[in-house]
Amino acid sequence: MDRHVAIRARGVTKCFREVVALDGVDLVVGHGQIHGLVGPNGAGKTTLLGLLLGLAAADSGSIEILGTPLRQALDTPDGVAGFVDGPGLYPSLTARQNLAALARLRGLGPAGIDDVLDEVGLADVADDRAHGFSLGMRQRLGLAAALLTRPRLLVLDEPSNGLDPAGKRDVHRILTRLAADGVSVVLSSHRMDDVETLCSEVTILAAGRVVFSGPLGKLAAENDELDYRVITSDPPAAGRVARATAGIVVLNKGDVLVVRGPVAALDDLVVRLVGDGISIREFAPVVSPLEAAFLALTDGEAGR
Numbered sequence: 001m002d003r004h005v006a007i008r009a010r011g012v013t014k015c016f017r018e019v020v021a022l023d024g025v026d027l028v029v030g031h032g033q034i035h036g037l038v039g040p041n042g043a044g045k046t047t048l049l050g051l052l053l054g055l056a057a058a059d060s061g062s063i064e065i066l067g068t069p070l071r072q073a074l075d076t077p078d079g080v081a082g083f084v085d086g087p088g089l090y091p092s093l094t095a096r097q098n099l100a101a102l103a104r105l106r107g108l109g110p111a112g113i114d115d116v117l118d119e120v121g122l123a124d125v126a127d128d129r130a131h132g133f134s135l136g137m138r139q140r141l142g143l144a145a146a147l148l149t150r151p152r153l154l155v156l157d158e159p160s161n162g163l164d165p166a167g168k169r170d171v172h173r174i175l176t177r178l179a180a181d182g183v184s185v186v187l188s189s190h191r192m193d194d195v196e197t198l199c200s201e202v203t204i205l206a207a208g209r210v211v212f213s214g215p216l217g218k219l220a221a222e223n224d225e226l227d228y229r230v231i232t233s234d235p236p237a238a239g240r241v242a243r244a245t246a247g248i249v250v251l252n253k254g255d256v257l258v259v260r261g262p263v264a265a266l267d268d269l270v271v272r273l274v275g276d277g278i279s280i281r282e283f284a285p286v287v288s289p290l291e292a293a294f295l296a297l298t299d300g301e302a303g304r
């Protein structure tokens with residue numbers, strides 16, 4: 001038993017007939033960490049999140065949640081909440097009634113319902129029926145339902161799905177605040193920018209296996225051959241300087257200067273540009289380290 005981590009999964013395997021959805025998966029999530037789960041369609045993300053929520057049992061391996069080993073389905077300890085495949089809601093009930101029904105099922109009183117509705121930005125539509133809700137509103141209501149139980153571990157399958165930019169910002173704000181209070185969060189997403197903004201650690205799954213797990217910074221360190229877009233005050237001169245810098249490969253992407261090279265050569269290029277009086281307005285990876293790693297590590301695995 002390990003009380004220092006929220007989730008410790010080792011060698012988890014899950015098959016659906018001949019389909020191996022998870023194949024020896026390890027996952028460690030610390031307290032107060034927001035951990036991203038990414039992978040192509042069919043990689044096993046929802047299956048893994050479902051196991052963490054106790055919706056099914058693993059075929060083999062071990063899963064420990066909040067210090068308690070999971071032995072069978074529906075065995076999750078108190079303090080775990082979330083959803084997979086979209087939040088389960090009663091369409092004919094209002095937002096408030098949905099939460100009241102859930103509170104009764106969990107043996108909780110109605111106290112807190114207004115607070116969580118307010119927290120997820122649904123206070124104004126609290127008495128509207130859920131069947132008229134947009135995808136983003138249903139996601140918010142699902143999050144409200146999870147928050148109602150005051151969880152110590154939140155397990156969320158694509159929580160930003162269907163949210164507009166303001167909704168996404170609200171959800172990010174809520175999750176970041178919860179994590180600051182020590183709540184652990186595991187979430188899946190197809191949006192690399194979401195994962196990069198929210199998560200300190202990420203696990204990349206491909207075909208049921210973990211191909212990377214660790215801090216986002218480690219991915220950046222392992223990707224020193226990214227393409228960088230360089231926007232300057234004098235593009236022709238910058239192109240000439242880049243071509244003359246040892247170790248730098250210049251790639252033409254329209255009018256925009258794009259370079260590739262080891263970190264030392266990129267550093268040298270910056271020094272030379274500035275030395276030549278060329279102002280650097282932007283020096284940024286064309287695709288983020290996470291996206292580059294995702295594409296490199298999951299190449300050919302999509303669409304099982």
Ligand SMILES: Nc1ncnc2c1ncn2[C@@H]1O[C@H](COP(=O)(O)OP(=O)(O)OP(=O)(O)O)[C@@H](O)[C@H]1O
Binds near residue numbers: 039044
């Ligand atoms: N209940 C099930 N019965 C049969 N096969 C299943 C079942 N659930 C998942 N699978 C299969 O297991 C594999 C992993 O599916 P899973 O839904 O976990 O992937 P995912 O990473 O969440 O994909 P997506 O990004 O498309 O949601 C897929 O091949 C899927 O078809």
